[in-house]
Amino acid sequence: xxxxxxxxxxxxxxxxxxxxxxxxxxxxxxxxxxxxxxxxxxxxxxxxxxxxxxxxxxxxxxxxxxxxxxxxxxxxxxxxxxxxxxxxxxxxxxxxxxxxxxxxxxxxxxxxxxxxxxxxxxxxxxxxxxxxxxxxxxxxxxxxxxxxxxxxxxxxxxxxxxxxxxxxxxxxxxxxxxxxxxxxxxxxxxxxxxxxxxxxxxxxxxxxxxxxxxxxxxxxxxxxxxxxxxxxxxxxxxxxxxxxxxxxxxxxxxxxxxxxxxxxxxxxxxxxxxxxxxxxxxxxxxxxxxxxxxxxxxxxxx
Amino acid sequence: xxxxxxxxxxxxxxxxxxxxxxxxxxxxxxxxxxxxxxxxxxxxxxxxxxxxxxxxxxxxxxxxxxxxxxxxxxxxxxxxxxxxxxxxxxxxxxxxxxxxxxxxxxxxxxxxxxxxxxxxxxxxxxxxxxxxxxxxxxxxxxxxxxxxxxxxxxxxxxxxxxxxxxxxxxxxxxxxxxxxxxxxxxxxxxxxxxxxxxxxxxxxxxxxxxxxxxxxxxxxxxxxxxxxxxxxxxxxxxxxxxxxxxxxxxxxxxxxxxxxxxxxxxxxxxxxxxxxxxxxxxxxxxxxxxxxxxxxxxx
Numbered sequence: 126x127x128x129x130x131x132x133x134x135x136x137x138x139x140x141x142x143x144x145x146x147x148x149x150x151x152x153x154x155x156x157x158x159x160x161x162x163x164x165x166x167x168x169x170x171x172x173x174x175x176x177x178x179x180x181x182x183x184x185x186x187x188x189x190x191x192x193x194x195x196x197x198x199x200x201x202x203x204x205x206x207x208x209x210x211x212x213x214x215x216x217x218x219x220x221x222x223x224x225x226x227x228x229x230x231x232x233x234x235x236x237x238x239x240x241x242x243x244x245x246x247x248x249x250x251x252x253x254x255x256x257x258x259x260x261x262x263x264x265x266x267x268x269x270x271x272x273x274x275x276x277x278x279x280x281x282x283x284x285x286x287x288x289x290x291x292x293x294x295x296x297x298x299x300x301x302x303x304x305x306x307x308x309x310x311x312x313x314x315x316x317x318x319x320x321x322x323x324x325x326x327x328x329x330x331x332x333x334x335x336x337x338x339x340x341x342x343x344x345x346x347x348x349x350x351x352x353x354x355x356x357x358x359x360x361x362x363x364x365x366x367x368x369x370x371x372x373x374x375x376x377x378x379x380x381x382x383x384x385x386x387x388x389x390x391x392x393x394x395x396x397x398x399x400x401x402x403x404x405x406x407x408x409x410x411x412x413x414x415x416x417x418x419x420x421x422x423x424x425x426x427x
Numbered sequence: 428x429x430x431x432x433x434x435x436x437x438x439x440x441x442x443x444x445x446x447x448x449x450x451x452x453x454x455x456x457x458x459x460x461x462x463x464x465x466x467x468x469x470x471x472x473x474x475x476x477x478x479x480x481x482x483x484x485x486x487x488x489x490x491x492x493x494x495x496x497x498x499x500x501x502x503x504x505x506x507x508x509x510x511x512x513x514x515x516x517x518x519x520x521x522x523x524x525x526x527x528x529x530x531x532x533x534x535x536x537x538x539x540x541x542x543x544x545x546x547x548x549x550x551x552x553x554x555x556x557x558x559x560x561x562x563x564x565x566x567x568x569x570x571x572x573x574x575x576x577x578x579x580x581x582x583x584x585x586x587x588x589x590x591x592x593x594x595x596x597x598x599x600x601x602x603x604x605x606x607x608x609x610x611x612x613x614x615x616x617x618x619x620x621x622x623x624x625x626x627x628x629x630x631x632x633x634x635x636x637x638x639x640x641x642x643x644x645x646x647x648x649x650x651x652x653x654x655x656x657x658x659x660x661x662x663x664x665x666x667x668x669x670x671x672x673x674x675x676x677x678x679x680x681x682x683x684x685x686x687x688x689x690x691x692x693x694x695x696x697x698x699x700x701x702x703x704x705x706x707x708x709x710x711x712x713x714x715x716x717x718x719x720x721x722x723x724x725x726x
Contacts, residue, residue: 248679
């Protein structure tokens with residue numbers, strides 16, 4: 126009886142543990158090893174030490190090239206995503222949550238904003254490529270701008286080295302603002318009505334209540350959502366693959382780290398080099414992992 | 428503020444300030460109207476396009492369709508039957524179903540078993556194992572592609588659906604166990620203990636008591652996993668190289684690469700991929716949102 130009960134939990138856990146060990150944990154360590162190899166395809170015979178990392182982080186014009194100024198490449202693009210996409214999607218999601226909270230048709234407007242979350246990045250990418258079409262007879266954005274601005278010349282939004290990143294970032298905001306909105310909206314409902322009522326009695330207007338009461342009280346939730354969005358940015362792949370094509374935009378202008386991992390490993394056939402990119406992704410998420418672990422232990426300890 | 432208290436406070440204020448209030452709220456309505464349009468119009472544009480005739484699509488904007496009123500199903504017939512160089516999107520659609528259904532059921536079942544042990548059986552190393560799981564939630568799957576492909580090559584899992592079922596199951600497990608653990612752990616302890624007192628074995632307690640009582644949590648997990656797999660592009664690109672096995676997302680990308688911006692094909696193809704997620708979303712929105720709130724920590 127005693128021995129049976131000691132084995133039972135392991136029988137429940139075994140299928141999951143086996144799959145996770147064989148398909149996630151072991152490969153993760155193996156990829157760290159592969160990142161130290163050069164050469165073509167899946168032949169890992171040419172040990173190069175840290176050379177892949179040195180090249181990636183100093184001398185790869187598609188990843189990070191320190192000899193150029195201003196630097197370009199996947200790392201720079203990911204930083205651009207981080208500093209533009211993250212605050213914008215948080216701000217827009219928050220504003221929609223707060224505005225929707227004050228009207229009767231709240232559930233309808235929330236469904237509309239949330240809808241892009243359900244569809245694939247592939248479909249969303251096609252929807253936005255259509256909006257961005259260079260022909261003002263087809264693309265909505267160029268049509269609207271042509272109608273509003275006299276003498277406006279249609280722009281190839283995703284065909285331009287300078288415009289493709291903002292164009293894809295806007296599409297990503299369209300996809301994820303609904304996620305931010307749903308989470309923050311739920312937290313907003315959790316703020317006790319008495320607090321808001323008291324502020325109103327004291328003569329606070331809508332904007333003051335938003336800035337002085339709602340935003341500070343939402344602080345912890347906003348930071349959780351921000352972390353989720355940062356992870357999304359680090360893993361960003363399919364939207365760029367769809368909207369920028371397999372080259373990652375004109376001259377590879379829209380490439381990001383996860384995109385480079387795919388292209389180097391599977392299109393250029395440099396699996397060791399691509400593995401080094403994957404290891405860089407892992408290193409970037411480790412601080413977030415530690416943060417999550419700390420938060421989890423704090424919650425479990427309560 | 429609840430609807431009831433809102434109604435009360437409106438009734439209390441005199442007519443004059445009520446008018447002021449309505450005017451003061453106009454900017455809120457206008458902003459929401461604008462935001463709603465920005466979120467809805469791009470999708471509607473492509474939807475309308477998918478029902479137009481080919482020549483119209485390539486010569487005039489979709490917004491003129493409301494005046495012309497010439498609609499057809501040609502685009503859908505075209506992408507679902509033959510496209511010449513590759514298989515039809517109908518095959519991709521079937522592939523998506525074949526990939527998605529086992530890739531949803533397997534992780535839900537396997538994660539339920541593990542989550543039950545983590546939530547209700549105490550064993551040595553449990554906390555340590557669960558922390559590993561929390562850490563794994565955000566390990567980029569990119570770390571696994573090359574070694575898993577090497578493994579699949581050796582055991583002949585690259586040219587069929589079995590490989591991608593296993594891959595999607597493994598990739599989905601950390602989040603699935605995490606989500607179900609919080610759902611299972613929320614059940615009353617007395618219930619589980621009463622079952623054990625009655626001599627119910629662990630498997631029976633799991634199957635007869637914990638699973639039936641956790642249907643909402645399981646439902647939201649199943650919806651997430653279903654949408655995640657159905658909408659996936661990256662994992663399919665990696666593990667399914669053969670065109671006659673590829674799902675809808677890869678089919679749409681292939682259209683884009685082969686034909687460029689052929690909006691008649693692309694619009695219909697995009698809506699075929701969106702159909703099932705939209706049905707799932709509208710019919711099961713409640714579970715979707717509750718799952719989202721429970722798993723906000725996830726990658």
